[in-house]
Amino acid sequence: MALVAISTDSPEQIRAGKDKHAANATLLADPDLVVTDQFNLRNPRNISPKGLGGLPIPTTILVDAEGIVRWIDQTDDYMLRSEPGRVREALEVGLPG
Amino acid sequence: MLAALGLAIVGITGFLWFRLIQNVAVPRNRAPYLAAFLTGGVLGVMAMIEGAGWASNIMGGLAAVVGFGFPALRLQSAQQPNEPAVQLGGPMLDFTAPDETGADFSLSSLTGKPYLLKFFRGHW
Numbered sequence: 775m776a777l778v779a780i781s782t783d784s785p786e787q788i789r790a791g792k793d794k795h796a797a798n799a800t801l802l803a804d805p806d807l808v809v810t811d812q813f814n815l816r817n818p819r820n821i822s823p824k825g826l827g828g829l830p831i832p833t834t835i836l837v838d839a840e841g842i843v844r845w846i847d848q849t850d851d852y853m854l855r856s857e858p859g860r861v862r863e864a865l866e867v868g869l870p871g
Numbered sequence: 872m873l874a875a876l877g878l879a880i881v882g883i884t885g886f887l888w889f890r891l892i893q894n895v896a897v898p899r900n901r902a903p904y905l906a907a908f909l910t911g912g913v914l915g916v917m918a919m920i921e922g923a924g925w926a927s928n929i930m931g932g933l934a935a936v937v938g939f940g941f942p943a944l945r946l947q948s949a950q951q952p953n954e955p956a957v958q959l960g961g962p963m964l965d966f967t968a969p970d971e972t973g974a975d976f977s978l979s980s981l982t983g984k985p986y987l988l989k990f991f992r993g994h995w
Contacts, residue, residue: 776986778978780968781993788971791993802968802976809966814956815990830990833955837963838985846955 780804782829804830874927877914877934884908885937905942912938963988 780802783791788801802809810816810830817831836845884907915934918927957964965979978988 776981776984777989778976778981778986779989779991781991783993785969785971785973787993792971800976801971803970804968809968810990812956812964812966813990814954829992832992833990835955835957835963835988836985837981837988839983841963841982843957843959843961843963844985846957846959848955 776800778802780809782807782810872918872923872927873914873921874918874923874930874934877911877918877938878930879911880914881908881911881934881937881941884911885941888941901945905945908938908941910938912936914938 777799779799781788782805783801783803784805785803788803792801804810807816807828807830813833815830815833817829831848834845834847835843838844884904888904912935915931915936915938918931919935922928963978965977967975967977970976
């Protein structure tokens with residue numbers, strides 16, 4: 775299962791912050807929230823060093839081999855994120871067999 | 872006395888809370904934690920009103936700040952999810968973004984195999 779993780783980190787920040795847990799993931803940079811806005815995932819109430827509305831709502835999207843969206847997880851609370859159990863459950867439901 | 876108790880309550884609750892966060896095990900029902908924080912905060916305020924000395928006032932103040940501050944942050948963290956631009960059962964959007972080396976990566980390069988795309992808040 776390929777994993778792509780995108781955040782507002784710049785490529786330099788990604789390199790600096792990358793650890794062994796992310797070794798198999800493709801890490802992408804979206805510092806100007808271009809992709810975040812394309813997916814309409816900006817959190818307008820969020821306050822960050824980038825100012826108001828400078829971060830995405832943590833969201834996980836599962837896409838099948840045909841490019842169809844099979845699962846979207848948006849926590850209603852940024853403290854929860856996509857806990858490993860929920861992701862595993864979604865993989866079993868979204869990609870049967 | 873009240874102040875020390877209030878500070879101990881918020882201290883222990885805070886310690887337990889952050890340990891849960893580190894294990895990505897934040898419970899969905901946070902009411903007991905919020906109640907504990909608020910109790911500590913109230914005790915802190917009571918201690919300051921009692922005015923039993925500067926040490927008590929400092930501890931009471933700390934307890935009040937943490938005890939009321941944390942629930943206030945908690946209220947702010949419950950966010951309204953936007954309607955994402957993709958829908959269940961619908962096609963995924965393609966995009967190109969730089970990877971950690973600065974090279975462009977296109978999501979369409981993954982066509983033909985399933986993948987997870989995760990938007991997260993980075994390391995700020």
